[in-house]
Amino acid sequence: MTQANWTPPQDFIEVPSADDKIRVWAPIPQSELSETSHTYNCPNCGAPTKFDITTSGLSCVHCGYQVKPDSKNIGKAAQELEFRTETIKKADMSWYENRNQVHCENCGANLLVEKNDVSVKCLFCASNKVILQKAPSQEFYPSAIIPFKTKPAQVENSILTWLEKGWFHPKELQQNAKINKLSPIYIPAWTFDTDIDAQWKALVGYERQKRYYDSSSKTWKTKTVIDWCWEDGQVKETIDDFLISGSDKIQDHLFVNISNFNLSDLMEFSPDFLVGIKAQLYSKHLPEAWNEAKGKLREYMKDACYHDIPTSHVRNFSLVADFQNETWRIIFLPIYIITYIYQQNTYQVVVNGQTNQLAGQKPVDWNKIWLAFAGLFAPGIFAAFISLILLVLGTPGLIGLLISFFLLVIGGIIAVSIYQKAKASEKGS
Amino acid sequence: MKTNIIEFLSITKTWGCEKCGSLYLKHDKSSFCPVCGDKHVQEINTNTQYPEIELILNFHKNVQDYEDKIQNFIQPVKFKTEQLNLNTIKKNGEWVFFPFWLVDSKANGSWKAEFGFNYLVESSVEHLQHGEWISQKTNETRIDWKPRQGTVEKEYSNISISALSYYNQLERIFGSYNLSNDNKSLTDYQFTNQITLIYPNIDKNTGWQFAKESLIKKINSDCQSAAGAQHTKTFSQQVQFSDQNWTLLLLPYFVSHYSDEAGNPYSIWINGQSLRIQGDRYSSPAKGKQFGFVFLLISFVLFLLFLLFGYLSRMSDLVAILAFFSLLASIGFLIGSIYSFFYPSNWNKKNTNTFNKAG
Numbered sequence: 118m119t120q121a122n123w124t125p126p127q128d129f130i131e132v133p134s135a136d137d138k139i140r141v142w143a144p145i146p147q148s149e150l151s152e153t154s155h156t157y158n159c160p161n162c163g164a165p166t167k168f169d170i171t172t173s174g175l176s177c178v179h180c181g182y183q184v185k186p187d188s189k190n191i192g193k194a195a196q197e198l199e200f201r202t203e204t205i206k207k208a209d210m211s212w213y214e215n216r217n218q219v220h221c222e223n224c225g226a227n228l229l230v231e232k233n234d235v236s237v238k239c240l241f242c243a244s245n246k247v248i249l250q251k252a253p254s255q256e257f258y259p260s261a262i263i264p265f266k267t268k269p270a271q272v273e274n275s276i277l278t279w280l281e282k283g284w285f286h287p288k289e290l291q292q293n294a295k296i297n298k299l300s301p302i303y304i305p306a307w308t309f310d311t312d313i314d315a316q317w318k319a320l321v322g323y324e325r326q327k328r329y330y331d332s333s334s335k336t337w338k339t340k341t342v343i344d345w346c347w348e349d350g351q352v353k354e355t356i357d358d359f360l361i362s363g364s365d366k367i368q369d370h371l372f373v374n375i376s377n378f379n380l381s382d383l384m385e386f387s388p389d390f391l392v393g394i395k396a397q398l399y400s401k402h403l404p405e406a407w408n409e410a411k412g413k414l415r416e417y418m419k420d421a422c423y424h425d426i427p428t429s430h431v432r433n434f435s436l437v438a439d440f441q442n443e444t445w446r447i448i449f450l451p452i453y454i455i456t457y458i459y460q461q462n463t464y465q466v467v468v469n470g471q472t473n474q475l476a477g478q479k480p481v482d483w484n485k486i487w488l489a490f491a492g493l494f495a496p497g498i499f500a501a502f503i504s505l506i507l508l509v510l511g512t513p514g515l516i517g518l519l520i521s522f523f524l525l526v527i528g529g530i531i532a533v534s535i536y537q538k539a540k541a542s543e544k545g546s
Numbered sequence: 547m548k549t550n551i552i553e554f555l556s557i558t559k560t561w562g563c564e565k566c567g568s569l570y571l572k573h574d575k576s577s578f579c580p581v582c583g584d585k586h587v588q589e590i591n592t593n594t595q596y597p598e599i600e601l602i603l604n605f606h607k608n609v610q611d612y613e614d615k616i617q618n619f620i621q622p623v624k625f626k627t628e629q630l631n632l633n634t635i636k637k638n639g640e641w642v643f644f645p646f647w648l649v650d651s652k653a654n655g656s657w658k659a660e661f662g663f664n665y666l667v668e669s670s671v672e673h674l675q676h677g678e679w680i681s682q683k684t685n686e687t688r689i690d691w692k693p694r695q696g697t698v699e700k701e702y703s704n705i706s707i708s709a710l711s712y713y714n715q716l717e718r719i720f721g722s723y724n725l726s727n728d729n730k731s732l733t734d735y736q737f738t739n740q741i742t743l744i745y746p747n748i749d750k751n752t753g754w755q756f757a758k759e760s761l762i763k764k765i766n767s768d769c770q771s772a773a774g775a776q777h778t779k780t781f782s783q784q785v786q787f788s789d790q791n792w793t794l795l796l797l798p799y800f801v802s803h804y805s806d807e808a809g810n811p812y813s814i815w816i817n818g819q820s821l822r823i824q825g826d827r828y829s830s831p832a833k834g835k836q837f838g839f840v841f842l843l844i845s846f847v848l849f850l851l852f853l854l855f856g857y858l859s860r861m862s863d864l865v866a867i868l869a870f871f872s873l874l875a876s877i878g879f880l881i882g883s884i885y886s887f888f889y890p891s892n893w894n895k896k897n898t899n900t901f902n903k904a905g
Contacts, residue, residue, distance in 0.1 A: 123656035123697055123784075136772035138700035143773075144693060202666040202685065415672050415679055436674035443669060 157392045167393025170265040170301060170470075175389055186264075186389035192381040193358065195261035197310060197444035200407070208257065208403035257403075261383040262390050262449040265301055265470040272299060272453045272468050275475050279466075285489070285539050287459065287482045301470060303396035303449040305363030307406040308380070310445075311356050313414065315438040317422040318349040322430030343430055352421045356414060361406045363399030363447060367454070367467055371545050374476035375469040378450055382471060386449070396449060403445065411440070465545065478545035486539055490532050497525030554737035555596055560745075562590040566712060566901075569745040570642075571596065578803040580642045580742045581712065582901045583813030583826075597746060601648070601795040602735050603723060605641060605818045612800060612816060615823045619814065623897070625833040625890050629804035635814060638803045641738075643796035644716070645709035645746040648725070649757040650793075654699045655785030657769050662689040662777030694773045698765055698785060705760050707753045709746035709794065716799075718904040719824045720817035723797050743796070750792050761787065807832055812898060826898040829890040841883035848876035 125131070129142040157166045159177035168186070169176040176183045198204065276299070280290060322343040331338045358380050362372040384390070401409075418438050423431065451470025456463055459480040466477030504517030558571040563579035564586040570576075576587050606612075616635050623630060666685045673680045706725055710716070748756075766781045798818025803811055806828055814825030855869030 125695060129695060132773075134696070134772040135774060136700075136768055139696060139698045139769055139772040141694055141696040141769070141773045199688070200668045202668050205668055411670070411672065411681070412679075415674070419674060434674070435676075436672075438672040438674075440670050440672065443667075 157389075165393075168390055170394075171268050173264060173266075175392055186384075186387050188262075188384045188387035188389065190382070191261060191385050192383050195380075195383045195385075195446060195448065197308075197446045200443050200445065205404060257399075257447060259305065259386050259447050259449050261446070262303065262386045263378060263380070263382050263451055263471050264384055264390055265394075265451040266382070267453075267468070267470055267473040269299060269301070269453070271473055272470075275468060275473055276455070276466060279475050279477070280479070283479065283538075283542060285481055285485045285535070286479050286542070290459070290480060299453055299455055301394050301451065301453055303391065303394060304367060304452050305397060305399040306448055306450045307361045307363050307399075307401075307403065307410070308358045308446050308448060309356065309361065309407065309410045309443065310358065311414070311443040312441045313354045313356065313418055313438050314441065315352045315354070315418045315422055315436055316349065317352070317425070317434065317436045318347065319426065319434040320345050320432040321348045321426055321428055322432070323428055324430070345430075345432070348426070350422065350425050352418065352425060354418065354421060359410050359414065361401070361410045363401045363406060364397050365400040366397060367452065368465060368545060371465060371467050371476045371478075374545075375452070375467055375472075375474045377474055378469065378471055380448075383448060390449070399447060407443075407445065414438075414440075476545060479542045481539045481543045483539075486535060489535055493528035493532050493535075494525060497521050497523075497528050500524055551599055551735070551737060554741070554743075558743070560590045560592050560594070561587050563587050567747075568710075568712070569594070569747070571743040571745070572640075573739040573741075576742075578638070578811055578813070580640050580801050581716070581744065583801070583803055583811050585811050594745065596743070597645070597794050599645075599796055600793045602643065603725075603795065603797050603819060604735065605798045605800075606821055611821055615816060615821050616802075616814065619823045619825070620827060623827045623829050623893070625829045625831075625837065625886070627804070627806045627828045627830040627833070629806075630812075630828055634804050635802040639740075640742045640801050641740050641818075642742045642744065642799050642801055644713075644744040644799070646713075646723075646725075646795045646797050647707040647709050647746075647748075647750070647753050647757070648793040648795050649705045649707055649753070649761075650701070650703045650789075650791040651705070651757070651761060651787045652701050652789045653761060653765055653785045653787055655783060656695070656697050657765065657781065657783040657785070658695045659693070659766070659769060659773075659781040660691050660779040661694050661770055661773050661775030662691050662779060663774070664688075664776045665690055689777055691777075691779055692775075694769075694775070696769065696772075698769065698783075700765075700768070701789075702761055702764060704793075705757055705764065707748070707756045707760065709748050709753065710744065711747050712905075715901065715904045716815075719900060720799055720815045721820055721822040723817070723819050725795075746794070753792075754790070757790075758787065804828075806830060813901065815900075825900050827893075828898055829893040831890040831894075834886045834888075834890040838883045838886035841879045841886060845876045845879035845883060848872050848879060852876055 125142040128145050130145045132141050132143045134141045157175065158164065159166050159180060159182050161182045162177060162180045164177055164179035166175045166177045166182070168174070169183070172183060174183050174185045280286075322345045324341050325344055326339050327342045328337055328339050330336075360376050360378065362369060362376075364372075399406075415438060419436060422436055423434075453468040453470055455466040455477075462480065464478040464480060466475065468475045498521070500517060500521035502521075504515075504521055507513070507517060508515070554573075555571065558573050560569060561572055561576040562569050563582060563584055565584035566579060566582040568579060568581040569590065569592070570580055572580075576589075578585055579587050613632060613636070617632055620626065620630055620632070620635075664687050667688055669684045669686060671682045671684060673682065704725065708714075762783060762785070765783060765785060766778055769781070770776075770778050800816040800818055802814050804814075805811055807830060812826035812828050814823065814827075816823045849872075852869050852872035855865050855872055859866035859869050
């Protein structure tokens, strides 16, 4: 076959060649095959469709037409990528450059879209349009998604139950946290895999009982001494799907509290899931997320190495953790989110859209806390007061003083516990 | 006497080697095969025409350089056989040309491959020391295998193909030639009586199979480079080759021969371009034995002196010292004697039979 009668395969595209006498064709990159936007209208009545969490499918609000999303379950097999140097360079580029304007294919209107919104509704014709905005490269495109499993009604109940809990919150809190503000949103998250080989070395101390002669008391006594010796060891760990939030909209400690996602439910990413549901692009870039993950994993390995040492006496601890076979991917996770303002402070409640686990901040009515403190310390103070009077009157009051001291200690312990709970609740738990 | 190639071919005789089967043209009587160094050569009456020669890669011209190479080459040999000296090697030396094909061809067709592209992966090693974490970045090169297809329409020039079936043996002895060298011209070359010319034993038809293999390898390499890849896993092509042009090139080497005491032949080869030297360096066992016996005798005499001085050592301390040194010298000469007996055979195992070892 000569050059003249050879035709390249259909899914190949000519690429630059370093030799003008040789022409080169390569497979068409996936990113150039995918469309950048989809419009979702009902094939029956033409009304806009949207993703219905209760039926886990696309449905028409007008005629009830329903269809399942064009996707399949891929679970933990969702594609993972390596830390290529070129990828890391690309990761430093902005996700969302030149992607503010979207053209509605239904009515022709040009829409200005919030930078981080992936899915929007046309303000003029109410057409649902999902913009698959182009990332700097294909690898930064979400490869998988966990669809919503928990229904809004379930989430409402959970939030109501959660808001009712705790006596030290303001009474008007339940009225402010209106359930109609509940917003389902897909947030981006990075998952990381790595093998870590950690070698540690430390001066480890072992306690030993030693008998010695005490010349002052002229008796044999026993004391504890510590024998120090250098020891080393190795700990190997395989980390699978370590989750780091890609969103700066959700506070990290809240995300950690609801991050018990079951990744075996991961579906191949399809824009169908985003119809009518907000989705956010990542605002935490790959290097930043990986550094955060590495920071946590280093401490995890440090604890694992310490766990290997059979004593609590450790000095000059050093550790070398070799990270190998690192991979990453970006996925969408389902979250329900409420933010509300109370006394000029913003509080956030987030619910795992898959497992219904909840975490959030609740304002604290500190007046109630101080009243509780007063109630806790009152018996001790009262008992002490009575005991002192009895002592002044010459009657035995020493036992009463001891009881009052005991009551004050108990009250103090309970007060500290309440204070910690209140602070944690305010911060979010 | 200097002649041009046509005259040279007409006045030379054809000789053949019984051992390696090579045929060659030589003006004078031939006593050794210029290829394998064997003595069993004879004149052959043949009608075989030497193919048309187009190019010659000339000899390195400075004869002193050859002499220096030979001198340095034979210098480390102990108990050299009588003929292993510069004068004999110079006297028996032959300036030999052997043939080499250069092929030009056009290639036109399509190709399909799986190429490997290098990429760097970033990793890290985290160090905790004195309570502080230090991150050390590391890079690892990995290969990404990707399919590629395409076309080629290119002219290839000077694909070099050996015209001798035993060329690999020669190449192992005196190395390869730099054919990009511009010093290739036949027009002004003057052949002398000392020149030996080896006949090709691979013709164009047989040579084309080798040429095609080389061309496909070259196309593979060019396609890989054109695609910006660094590795090839699979490569297939449907390429048609046309407009082949064959050129016979002569490449130079110097060969010389010498014999041991029993008349067995040995050879030394020098690449006529790079002056790489290789060959047999024969150490004479007979000479080794001679030295060995002399040393043994001296050792025995010294031992007797040791016994004598030992007996007389009661007379003075000086005699005792002489006895001690006699014993030391006796042992030294005994070791020298053993060395002289065994050195030649050990040396010859490693430094002779070069042609057969290269096969």
